[in-house]
Amino acid sequence: MSKLYLVPTPIGNLEDITYRAVRILKEADVILAEDTRTSAPLLKHFGIEKRVYAHHQHNEHKASAEIVRFLKEGQMVALISDAGTPAVSDPGFFLVREVLKAGLAVECLPGATAFVPALVNSGLPTDRFCFDGFLPVKKGRQTRLRELLAEERTMIFYESPHRLLKTLTEFASVFGEERPASVSRELTKVFEETVRGSLLEIRTYFETHTLKGEFVICVAGKGKERIED
Known part of the structure; x- marks a missing residue:
């Protein structure tokens, strides 16, 4: 289903991730990560093998247009930050706004935040x-x-x-x-x-x-x- 999912990740203890978060990350066509090097061990731990693109404060404006295109093509996109809930003192707000402006769906999962x-x-x-x-x-x-x-x-x-x-x-x-x-x-x-x-x-x-x-x-x-x- 074409939708942008904001997926909270553990702020330390890997046991704090939810079953739903793992499922969404496994089902997503594309995963956006604040730092792909930081997210790699987390994804590997849960056996998640997906395309991972960097999405951080320095490329957020440029990358958002491409993400909107992915969504319009029917792809399911998941956004994660280095730790915690995306867009809370982390990149994500601009992307959410652009996706909503395009008339596309956004859903934020509940989960870890410091x-x-x-x-x-x-x-x-x-x-x-x-x-x-x-x-x-x-x-x-x-x-x-x-x-x-x-x-x-x-x-x-x-x-x-x-x-x-x-x-x-x-x-x-x-x-x-x-x-x-x-x-x-x-x-x-x-x-x-x-x-x-x-x-x-x-x-x-x-x-x-x-x-x-x-x-x-x-x-x-x-x-x-x-x-x-």
Whole structure:
């Protein structure tokens, strides 16, 4: 069936892939991968042998027209990212928009994503939250932080190891050192870790501990400086 499927892949533990995701990848005529080198071991593990094309932020605009052509020819296309759900802080949004503009079908499978377990593990309010992903590295970063000063919902961010301490320092400066937060790293993997406390406490902890893996930062919203037991 001609359709673009967005297929979540494990963020670490291969057991987290769904039966349906494996079936769709096996049935697809074409698989789009953010990095074919990263996806190769995953596909091999599940015995999936398909045409795999690179689809990343640097070729997304150019490649989308060809993908639309594949779909119009009746082919079934599956999009995966390096880990987690495509289009969530990963390439995919532009392709989805172009496919929909062409009047073609899109379906996103439920599955792995890093920010949900990080939020639930944090101990911070989960009834209302906002996902900000990666903050701008330079231009617009301080503007975005100032905009978040009034945010009352739990805030969720992604960060890389080499910028974690800088980001925690900025958060402590903007939101206050005592603002409750949590930092999760290596989710679903052998060395999974979640550190909870104030922004100052968490920064102090990571000054002397491992800075490796993918990090998810959860910060309590304004008015949640003290979380009830």
